[in-house]
Amino acid sequence: MQLREPAHLVSPRAIRMWTVEAVLGALFLGAAQLGWWFLDDAPDRTLHVVVGALWLLLSAAYAIGMPRWRYRVHRWEATPHAIYTQTGWFNQERRIAPLSRVQTVDLERGPLAQLFGLATVTVTTASAAGALEIVGLEVGVARELVDTLTSAAVAEKGDAT
Structure with missing residues (x-):
């Protein structure tokens, strides 16, 4: 029996959020590259040009490709x-957590997520594999999911251990 894909995609706005995160990371590395340029007193700048190019x-490919791939x-x-x-x-990882194992359900909105109207839902379980995270949900969907999972976990007869 083959495990099917879960039914719902995250918000399409997650693509833009992940793109901005990738660009910000690239700018940080670019600043380091620029610092190296100014701190290095070597007369030949060929290595700097090659590394910079x-x-x-690679930064452009990452910022364009990674968000779209993750969204899919x-x-x-x-x-x-x-x-x-x-x-x-x-x-890539697929995980299933029975509601009887759910210990906490959290909603988080960092600065970029807030800018794009998105949220992350983290479901902590009684599992050594760690929490399940759903990144890039629209805020309304995330709040509804948190409410649904919390109610369902409370109603479960399991002991979450």
Whole structure:
């Protein structure tokens, strides 16, 4: 039997958020590259130009490709008995957590998520594998999911251990 993909994609706005995160990371690395340029007193700048060109090319490819790839992969689904996630972009992971194992359900909105009207739902379970995270949900969907999972987990007869 093959495990099917979860039913729901994250918000399409997650693509823009992940793109901005990638660009901000690239700018940070670009600042380091620029610092190296000014601190290095070597007369030949060929290495700087080559590294800078590679950095620019790889940063652009990452900022364009990674968010779209992640959007195609990231999925989630909540059933009356379990929460099911699929995440990653290079390393992809599918996880199912029975509601009887849910310990906490959290909603988080960092500055970029707030800018794009998005949120992350984190479901902590009694599992050594760690929490399940659903990144890039619209705020309304995230709040509804938190309410649904909290109510369902409270109603479960399991002991979350």
